[in-house]
Amino acid sequence: MNLLIINGPNLNLLGKREPSVYGSESFDDYLNKLVGEYTDDAISYYQSNNEGDIIDKLHEVGFDIDGIIINAGAYTHTSLAIADAISAIKSPVIEVHISNVHKREAFRHNSYLSAVCQGVIAGFGLDSYRLAIEALKRSK
Numbered sequence: 001m002n003l004l005i006i007n008g009p010n011l012n013l014l015g016k017r018e019p020s021v022y023g024s025e026s027f028d029d030y031l032n033k034l035v036g037e038y039t040d041d042a043i044s045y046y047q048s049n050n051e052g053d054i055i056d057k058l059h060e061v062g063f064d065i066d067g068i069i070i071n072a073g074a075y076t077h078t079s080l081a082i083a084d085a086i087s088a089i090k091s092p093v094i095e096v097h098i099s100n101v102h103k104r105e106a107f108r109h110n111s112y113l114s115a116v117c118q119g120v121i122a123g124f125g126l127d128s129y130r131l132a133i134e135a136l137k138r139s140k
C-alpha cells in the first residue's frame with residue numbers, strides 16, 4: 001500500500017520533547033524501523049508545524065493515496081480546518097496519538113478530527129503509528 005504519515009506541530013521534537021510523555025526515540029529512528037518492517041508497502045512521511053501546510057498536504061495526496069495516518073498534535077483539539085480537509089478528501093485517514101489523550105488534561109479530550117477519521121489510535125507510544133498501519137492494511 002501507498003501510505004503517508006503526517007505529523008503536526010512540535011512532533012519534529014520527538015525524542016527531545018517531554019520524554020516522560022512522548023518517549024526518548026526520535027521519529028526518524030522510529031520511521032526507519034517501520035519502513036524496514038513494511039517492505040511491501042511505500043510509507044512516506046511529512047511533518048509541519050503549520051496548519052495550512054498540513055491542509056495543503058492532505059489535498060495533494062488525499063485523492064490518490066491508499067491511506068493517511070495523522071497525528072495533528074495540538075491542532076487535533078482546535079482545527080476545524082484540518083477536519084474539513086479530511087472530510088473533503090477520499091483516502092481513509094486514521095487519527096493517532098502517542099499519549100493517551102483521555103488520561104491527560106481535559107482540553108485534550110476533544111478532537112475535531114475523530115468524527116471524520118476512519119478510527120482513532122491513542123496511548124501506545126510510537127507504536128500507535130504501526131497499529132494504524134495494521135488497521136489500514138486490514139480494512140483495505
Ligand code: DQA
Pocket residue numbers: 009010011071072073074075076096097098099100101108
Ligand atoms: C499528541 C497529543 C496532543 O494533545 C499534543 O498536543 C501533541 C501530541 C500525542 O501524540 O499524544 O502534540 O497528539
